[in-house]
Amino acid sequence: MTDMVLACERALGLALALNARLLEFQSRWGLCALCITRGEYQQALTHARLLHTFAQESRDATSLNLAHRMIALSAHFRGEFGLARQHAQMACDADRSIRQARGNQLQPDARLIAQAILARSLWISDDADHHAMAIAQQAVAEAEAGGHVLTICMVLFWVCPVAIWSGQWNTAGAWVTTMFRETQSRGLAYWHGWAQCYAFAVNLNASAQRDDMLERTAAIVADLDAPRREMMVTFDDRFLDADLVARAESGLGEWSAAEVGGSLAPAPRQAATCSKPVQCITEP
Secondary structure, eight states: OHHHHHHHHHHHHHHHHHTOHHHHHHHHHHHHHHHHHTTOHHHHHHHHHHHHHHHHHHTOHHHHHHHHHHHHHHHHHHTOHHHHHHHHHHHHOOOHHHHTOTTSTTOOOHHHHHHHHHHHHHHHHOOTTOOHHHHHHHHHHHHHHHTOHHHHHHHHHHHHHHHHHTTOHHHHHHHHHHHHHHHHHHTOHHHHHHHHHHHHHHHHHHOSOHHHHHHHHHHHHHTSOHHHHHHHHHHOGGGOOHHHHHHHHTTSOGGGHHHHHTOSOOOOTTTTOOSSOOTTOOOO
8 A cells, every 4th residue: 555655656756857747637536535444534525626726627527526526535534524525416416427537547337436426435424314225325325327337336335334333234234245245256355345344244143242343443543544453443432542533633533423432322223133244254
């Protein structure tokens, strides 16, 4: 991961020196995505805003859609859920020429990814009308019908937690099983790591030995990167550690700061309980 960051930083430096705007856009997109994976959410949002400026100036619809999604993604993890919803909704307005265009980096379905970001941001921030799960279910159904594996995995990355937090365990189990299977069979290691985190939450709900399961996995969870530990603490607050508290206090883990600070009630784990663990899924 460090090598990838250095490569993107070198590319960005060359782009700025040569005034190569397209290369700058591509380099900033890479840095924005990498910052998210490293838990550097403010830096990611800074890059995303610059992507947006470039896209507006270029008047290229595909670039603008990508910029909206990167702002939505970065703002979500910054805890700026209103901004995330705004840009996700803008990115949902994607016609067929944009949804899997060459300029759409990695070519997942642009509209479905935006819908998935919208669903998760909506659930956390303001879902009085209970629209988040409906949006999530639509995105998953369309992704599976389309058969594009990376789209399926990226949509599930966003919406599996929505089902888990909502206590819709049968839906969560089905989605996590799909994500686990697809990421494992296709060698998508980064997304597979997230599937393992979600699998833990589903299996924990179904376990009759909850405390034993937490004890067995505590050391494994402690070795995860910051973004995944931030997710795990939303599943069970006993995964809270000093580093997560420090990140929240310094403004680095804003999206889950409420759980870290204990100011929100935990997700309704008892609702719609799944009768058995998700098969073929291991602990993180």
